[in-house]
Amino acid sequence: MTYRSFDEINDALKSGSTSCVQLVNEYLGNIGASKDFNIFLEVFEDEAKQRAAEIDEKIKSGKSGRLAGMVIALKDNICYKGHHVSSSSKILQGFESLFSATVTERLLAEDAIIIGRTNCDEFAMGSSNENSAFGPVKNPLDPTKVPGGSSGGSAAAVAANCCLVSLGSDTGGSIRQPASFTGLVGYKPTYGMISRHGLLAYSSSFDQIGPFAHNVADAALVTDVMKGGDEYDSTCVRDDHGAVYPIKENSKKKIAVLRDCVEAEGMDPEIKAHIIASIEKFEAAGYEISWVDFPYLDYLVPIYYVITTAEASSNLARYDGVHFGYRSPNATDLESTYKLSRTEGFGPEVQRRIMLGTFVLSSGFYDAYFGKAQKARRFITDKTNEILQEADAILLPTSPHTAFEIGQEYADPTVMYLEDIFTVQANIGGHPAISLPTGKHSNGLPFGIQLIGKKFEDNEVFNMSNDLMKVLE
Numbered sequence: 001m002t003y004r005s006f007d008e009i010n011d012a013l014k015s016g017s018t019s020c021v022q023l024v025n026e027y028l029g030n031i032g033a034s035k036d037f038n039i040f041l042e043v044f045e046d047e048a049k050q051r052a053a054e055i056d057e058k059i060k061s062g063k064s065g066r067l068a069g070m071v072i073a074l075k076d077n078i079c080y081k082g083h084h085v086s087s088s089s090k091i092l093q094g095f096e097s098l099f100s101a102t103v104t105e106r107l108l109a110e111d112a113i114i115i116g117r118t119n120c121d122e123f124a125m126g127s128s129n130e131n132s133a134f135g136p137v138k139n140p141l142d143p144t145k146v147p148g149g150s151s152g153g154s155a156a157a158v159a160a161n162c163c164l165v166s167l168g169s170d171t172g173g174s175i176r177q178p179a180s181f182t183g184l185v186g187y188k189p190t191y192g193m194i195s196r197h198g199l200l201a202y203s204s205s206f207d208q209i210g211p212f213a214h215n216v217a218d219a220a221l222v223t224d225v226m227k228g229g230d231e232y233d234s235t236c237v238r239d240d241h242g243a244v245y246p247i248k249e250n251s252k253k254k255i256a257v258l259r260d261c262v263e264a265e266g267m268d269p270e271i272k273a274h275i276i277a278s279i280e281k282f283e284a285a286g287y288e289i290s291w292v293d294f295p296y297l298d299y300l301v302p303i304y305y306v307i308t309t310a311e312a313s314s315n316l317a318r319y320d321g322v323h324f325g326y327r328s329p330n331a332t333d334l335e336s337t338y339k340l341s342r343t344e345g346f347g348p349e350v351q352r353r354i355m356l357g358t359f360v361l362s363s364g365f366y367d368a369y370f371g372k373a374q375k376a377r378r379f380i381t382d383k384t385n386e387i388l389q390e391a392d393a394i395l396l397p398t399s400p401h402t403a404f405e406i407g408q409e410y411a412d413p414t415v416m417y418l419e420d421i422f423t424v425q426a427n428i429g430g431h432p433a434i435s436l437p438t439g440k441h442s443n444g445l446p447f448g449i450q451l452i453g454k455k456f457e458d459n460e461v462f463n464m465s466n467d468l469m470k471v472l473e
Contacts, residue, residue: 001018001026002161003023003164004214004215005214005215005217005218006067006069006070006164006165006217006218006221007217009023009069009070009164010069013059013068013069019052019056020052020053020055020056020059020068020069020113021049021052021053021056023052023069023071023113024048024049024052024071024113024115025049027071027115027161027162027163028043028045028048028049028115030160030161030162031043031115031116031162034140034156034160034162036138036143037137037138037139037140037143037156037160038119038134038135038136038137038138038153039118039119039137039140039153039156039157039160039162040073040116040117040118040119040153040157040162041076041084041086041088041116041117041118041119041134041153042083042084042116042117043115043116044083044114044115044116048071048113048114048115048116051113051114052113055068055069055111055113058111064111065109065110065111065112066110066111066221066225067107067110067111067112067221067222067225068110068111069111069113070111070112070113070164070165070222071112071113071115071163071164071165072107072112072113072114072115072163072164072165072166072167072222073114073115073116073117073118073153073154073157073158073162073163073165073166073167074104074114074116074117074118074154074166074167075117075118075120075151075153075154075166075167075168075169076088076117076118076119076120076153077120077123077124077169077199077200077202078101078103078104078117078167078169078198078199078200078209079097079099079100079101079104079198079199079200080097080100080101080104080114080117081097081098081099081100081104082096082097083096083097083117084096084097084117085097085117085200086133087120087122087123087124087200088119088120088121088122088123088131088132088133088134089122089123089133089319089345089346089347089350090133090326090344090345090346090347091319091325091326091341091342091345091346092200092319092324092325092326093325093326093345094325094326095324095325097198099198100198101195101197101198101199101209102195102197102198102226102230102232102233103167103194103195103198103199103209103226104198106225106226107222107225107226110225112225115162115163116157116163118137118151118153118154118156118157118166119132119134119135119137119152119153120132120149120150120151120152120153120154120168121149121150121152121174121349122346122347122349122350123200123202123312123316123350124150124151124169124171124174124200124202124207125150125202125312125349125350125353126149126150126349126416127148127149127150127173127174127177127416127417127419127420128146128148128149128152128404128406128416128419129146129147129148129149129150129151129152129153129156129178130146130149130406130407131149131150131347131348131349131350132153133347136406136407137152137153137156138156138406139152139156139159139181139182139403140156140159140160140182141159141182141183141403141444141445141446142403142444142445144405144406145181145402145403145404145405145406145445146181146403146404146405146406147159147178147181147182147403148177148178148179148180148181148182148399148403149174149177149178150168150169150171150174151166151168151169151170151174151175151178151212152178154166154167154168154175154178154212155168155175155178155179155181155182155184155186155212156178156182157212158182158184158212158213158214159182159183159184164213164214164218165211165212165213165218165219165222166211166212167209167210167211167212167222168186168209168210168211168212169199169202169207169208169209169210170186170188170207170208170209170210170423170427171202171203171206171207171208171308171427172206172304172308172420172423172424172427173398173419173420173422173423173424173427175187175188175210175211175212175435176188176398176423176433176434176435176448176450177398177399177419177420177423177435178212179212179398179435179437179448180398180399180402180435180437180446180447180448180450181399181402181403181445181446181447182403182446183437183440183446184212184213184214184435184437185212185213185214185215185216185218185219185434185435185436185437185465186210186211186212186219186434186435186448187210187211187213187219187223187432187433187434187435188208188210188426188427188432188433188434189208189209189210189223189227189432189458190208190430190431190432190455190456190457190458191205191206191208191235191427191430191431191455192235192236192237192430192456193208193223193227193236193237193241193432193456193458194208194209194210194223194226194227194236195209195226195228195229195230195232195233195236196208196209196233196235196236197230197232197233197236198232201311201315202308202311202312202315203307203308203309203311203312203315204235204311204315205235205307205311206304206307206308206311206427206428208427209226210223211223215469216247216434216436216462216465216466216469217245217246217247217466219434219462220244220245220246220247220459220462220466221245221246223244223245223458223462224243224244224245227244227458237456241456241457241458241459242459243459244458244459244462245462247462247463247466248459248463249463249467250460250463250464250466250467251463252392252393252460252463252464253286253287253288253392254287254288254290254390254391254392254393255279255282255287255288255289255290255391255392255393255394255395256290256291256292256387256388256390256391256393256394256395257279257289257290257291257292257394257395257396258292258294258394258395258396259291259292259293259294260293260294260295260297261294261297261396261397261422262275262276262396262397264297264400264421266400266401267397267400268400268401268402268441268447270439270441270442271397271399271400271401271402271439271441271447272397274438274439274447274449275395275397275449278438278439278449278472279395281471281472282468282471285471290390290391292387292391292394294383294387296379296380296383297421299376299380300380300420300421300424300425300428301417301418301420301421301424302373303373303376303377303380303424303428304420304424304427304428305353305356305417306360306369306370306372306373307370307373307374307377308353308357309353309354309356309357309360310357310360310361310370311357312350312353312354312357313353313354313355313356313357313358313361314357314361316346316350316354319342319345319346320337320338320341320342321337321338321340321341321342321345322334322337322338322341325345326341326344326345327341328340328341328343328344328345349413352413360373377428380425380428380429381428381429381430384425384428384429384431384452385429388431388452388453388454392453392454392460392464393451393452393453393454393460393461393464394451394452394453395449395450395451396422396449396450396452397422397447397448397449397450398422398423398435398447398448398449398450399419399422399423399447399448400421400422401447402441402443402445402446402447403445422450423450425452426452429455430455431452431453431454431455432452432453432454432455432456432457432458432461433450433451433452433453433461434450434451434453434461434462434465435448435449435450436448436449436450436451436465436468436469438468438469438472449468451464451465451468
């Protein structure tokens with residue numbers, strides 16, 4: 001049987017019609033049938049079976065945790081003690097994590113079963129999952145298409161029913177865009193809501209861990225388990241701002257629609273028509289809709305790429321062929337060890353971003369690029385907050401189009417950077433954002449609508465999302 005919610009699994013476990021062991025075996029069978037999609041880099045088969053048997057015993061004794069029976073996959077940049085983690089990069093070949101990420105520990109403490117680690121764009125740098133050292137991930141809904149990136153493997157794992165929920169990381173849209181491309185709920189929490197300890201860093205002031213799920217309630221439950229202060233991450237807030245689960249009746253009814261996004265050049269006409277039709281349904285259901293001008297779209301992607309590449313240049317300096325991971329066999333001295341190991345270990349996109357980041361941080365260019373980008377980031381954050389003073393949430397597309405072809409060639413590699421055009425605003429300001437699977441294109445592929453909420457009002461984002469999905473049923 002295919003389970004689409006944790007409630008269904010709980011009912012089946014209580015009735016005795018399934019067990020954790022049976023669930024794991026079914027998911028392992030689906031993983032085997034989905035091998036051609038290149039979703040998993042490693043499957044923890046024996047361990048998952050053993051843990052499932054232990055949790056079945058816990059359920060019988062009435063001592064099981066909140067996530068007993070939930071099978072989860074981890075993006076390959078989230079640490080799990082005693083397991084390999086590589087961020088889908090050759091540079092971390094053979095590296096085994098010495099500790100578990102805080103989110104991993106919190107999931108395990110509530111009896112989640114981790115079934116494997118999923119393919120992703122190398123160091124989370126990409127929007128198509130084609131930048132992995134281990135080959136591209138195929139979209140289970142159409143294997144000729146990408147699943148989105150960088151968390152494409154995690155999205156594909158849920159879409160192909162290889163697990164119920166998966167974790168990804170979102171730096172500029174890397175959870176929400178793949179969720180849109182695969183017909184899932186994808187959630188990026190408020191920056192600082194969930195600990196980044198044990199997440200292999202790309203850009204420390206943007207990165208956030210979040211879930212993929214079939215429905216809003218499951219995404220909220222997993223977020224609730226993971227959230228809260230952490231002594232290992234100073235950016236993670238100590239005040240947990242209340243529970244985000246269970247979902248409550250939504251009382252917030254004001255939505256601001258970003259006119260510049262819905263009417264943007266390059267928007268697929270079917271997606272635009274769907275969003276306008278959905279807005280009309282929301283109005284009929286009692287929502288107060290206001291169309292808002294946001295004439296700053298052209299600045300979002302440049303702000304993002306100046307700051308994130310600068311932070312990546314710093315964060316990835318540790319991968320040098322000396323401390324751990326890949327070391328070039330052709331190295332003869334210290335200098336050649338550094339040069340060759342990094343040249344051979346990093347893929348082209350990671351090298352491109354490291355060089356760009358090093359440039360914007362260099363003497364003579366720091367103020368012209370990095371300093372200006374930081375000021376512009378504050379400006380965009382303030383403008384977003386101004387909109388949210390008058391509205392409970394901002395509505396906009398997740399992506400201007402559905403999933404595109406694998407191997408699509410671009411003369412200019414920076415064209416792919418525009419994939420983040422609608423998603424990056426939330427990361428710039430640190431706001432919570434969700435992609436909801438509301439539409440299906442005439443080409444047969446799904447797409448999503450995005451909501452951005454007020455900082456640390458993640459519970460309200462989930463409540464409104466759940467209500468809006470009911471309106472569109």
